[in-house]
Amino acid sequence: MSIDPTLLDDLEWRGLIAHSTDLDALREALTEGSVRFYVGFDPTAPSLHMGNLVQIVTARRLQDAGHTPYALVGGATGMIGDPRDSGERTLNTLDTVKDWVERVRRQIEPFLSFEGDNAATMVNNYDWTASLSTIDFLRDIGKHFPVNRMLARDVVKSRLEAGISYTEFSYVLLQSMDFLNLYRDHGVTLQFGGSDQWGNLTGGVELIRRADGGKAHAFATPLVTKSDGTKYGKTEGGALWLDPEMMSPYAFYQFWLNVEDEKVGELLRIFSFQSRAEIEEIEAQHAEKPFLRVGQRALAEQVTTLVHGAEETAQAIAAAEALFGGGDLTGLSTATLGAALREAGSTTVDGDEPLPSVVDLLVLSGLAKSKGDARRTVSEGGAYLNNARVEDPDQVPGPDDLIGGSWLVLRRGKKNFAGVEVR
RNA sequence: GGCAGGUUGCCCGAGCGGCCAAUGGGAACGGACUGUAAAUCCGUCGGUGUAUACCUUCGAAGGUUCGAAUCCUUCACCUGCCA
Numbered sequence: 001m002s003i004d005p006t007l008l009d010d011l012e013w014r015g016l017i018a019h020s021t022d023l024d025a026l027r028e029a030l031t032e033g034s035v036r037f038y039v040g041f042d043p044t045a046p047s048l049h050m051g052n053l054v055q056i057v058t059a060r061r062l063q064d065a066g067h068t069p070y071a072l073v074g075g076a077t078g079m080i081g082d083p084r085d086s087g088e089r090t091l092n093t094l095d096t097v098k099d100w101v102e103r104v105r106r107q108i109e110p111f112l113s114f115e116g117d118n119a120a121t122m123v124n125n126y127d128w129t130a131s132l133s134t135i136d137f138l139r140d141i142g143k144h145f146p147v148n149r150m151l152a153r154d155v156v157k158s159r160l161e162a163g164i165s166y167t168e169f170s171y172v173l174l175q176s177m178d179f180l181n182l183y184r185d186h187g188v189t190l191q192f193g194g195s196d197q198w199g200n201l202t203g204g205v206e207l208i209r210r211a212d213g214g215k216a217h218a219f220a221t222p223l224v225t226k227s228d229g230t231k232y233g234k235t236e237g238g239a240l241w242l243d244p245e246m247m248s249p250y251a252f253y254q255f256w257l258n259v260e261d262e263k264v265g266e267l268l269r270i271f272s273f274q275s276r277a278e279i280e281e282i283e284a285q286h287a288e289k290p291f292l293r294v295g296q297r298a299l300a301e302q303v304t305t306l307v308h309g310a311e312e313t314a315q316a317i318a319a320a321e322a323l324f325g326g327g328d329l330t331g332l333s334t335a336t337l338g339a340a341l342r343e344a345g346s347t348t349v350d351g352d353e354p355l356p357s358v359v360d361l362l363v364l365s366g367l368a369k370s371k372g373d374a375r376r377t378v379s380e381g382g383a384y385l386n387n388a389r390v391e392d393p394d395q396v397p398g399p400d401d402l403i404g405g406s407w408l409v410l411r412r413g414k415k416n417f418a419g420v421e422v423r
Numbered sequence: 424g425g426c427a428g429g430u431u432g433c434c435c436g437a438g439c440g441g442c443c444a445a446u447g448g449g450a451a452c453g454g455a456c457u458g459u460a461a462a463u464c465c466g467u468c469g470g471u472g473u474a475u476a477c478c479u480u481c482g483a484a485g486g487u488u489c490g491a492a493u494c495c496u497u498c499a500c501c502u503g504c505c506a
Binding site for chain 1: 452453454457458459460461466467468469470471472473501502
């Protein structure tokens with residue numbers, strides 16, 4: 001595998017480097033040969049999310065450019081918990097962490113190549129942390145961490161008032177130790193992570209210098225936020241999960257399709273594997289005629305393909321076209337409509353029973369969280385049956401409403417669809 | 424261990440015996456305008472076929488009272504000061 005010398009320029013252009021240690025030194029290292037680098041993922045949930053995806057695509061870019069990935073799953077650090085502003089974490093049980101470690105590992109693997117000269121390696125920091133004695137830890141690692149410096153970190157400072165346990169306070173030592181171990185055992189000299197990880201990243205670089213007199217590098221990717229600075233991922237139902245069980249490919253596709261205009265370019269640069277020229281072309285088209293949503297379409301298609309594959313993406317697109325297409329749903333074939341609705345989310349109702357009212361259907365389909373919510377939605381004019389606004393909350397769909405003899409299309413607001421299959 | 428303060432709905436935060444399903448802000452949701460965008464404006468935001476009603480909710484469990492998120496007791500957790 002040959003080394004791509006333009007890698008760092010590309011990363012910078014994509015805005016993927018928010019902070020870094022000596023950039024010139026890193027540039028030199030990245031052009032000299034295949035750099036062994038690592039990026040860690042803590043199992044804090046059963047699935048990775050959009051924030052992790054930034055790291056994943058960045059790792060892939062580095063591997064594509066000839067460098068050698070070590071993907072770390074935090075079996076140990078996941079049991080401790082990285083301090084965050086919102087307060088002390090609740091510790092998860094060992095079984096939970098073990099389960100999540102496996103899930104996270106399986107989620108990462110498809111994004112990297114495990115073949116060739118620069119094949120990726122999966123590691124788990126539990127392997128070198130679990131058996132470590134407290135005495136060794138305090139002597140060999142703890143000695144290199146001045147508490148006054150640790151206290152100065154922003155996360156820690158922000159937590160001093162509300163409280164922070166020794167457990168979370170010590171987190172940086174564990175992550176730094178990971179870097180040191182990978183440096184010693186595998187020659188890993190670069191770590192990157194999200195910008196909230198910056199303190200942990202530099203902790204490792206410094207530990208390698210203090211303990212071994214070694215030279216290592218680190219950079220942080222930016223935190224992806226909405227244009228008003230708040231976090232993404234708080235869409236309906238929570239974070240933007242990569243696991244199709246937790247977020248359907250349709251919902252995933254819809255998220256990207258609905259990205260704000262101002263963010264399209266930034267997100268394309270971060271997540272798309274298209275070249276600079278191609279992305280700039282899309283941005284130009286988008287700037288000229290934003291209402292065509294060329295940027296969003298490209299972004300949604302590419303990211304969904306990356307995460308869920310071409311087939312799921314094609315179905316998500318087909319579903320979107322069917323549901324948002326013309327408005328006349330009756331013109332669609334049952335097969336097309338059924339596929340679209342299953343993609344968007346659907347429930348089944350027994351055709352031998354009398355059909356439930358629209359209000360009940362809204363609750364059954366999950367579009368409303370209670371009957372009151374459903375009634376409210378109807379009275380606000382936000383409920384639709386087969387693309388026609390529902391005026392009467394007690395309306396009961398009749399046989400004539402069944403598209404293709406078996407489907408009802410419920411909608412809440414402009415873009416929340418759910419199917420009801422009657423059989 | 425002692426003293427003081429705190430624990431309220433998705434989040435932040437008022438309320439400190441009845442007028443409290445609980446002020447306000449944010450998030451979220453719906454409508455209008457659009458382009459399945461943003462901004463803006465309007466509305467909604469515990470549950471119940473809608474009710475001067477009932478049920479669940481103000482850290483947990485008891486108690487006082489005609490009546491408690493509000494008072495008392497115990498417990499748990501958090502913060503500060505003192506030991």
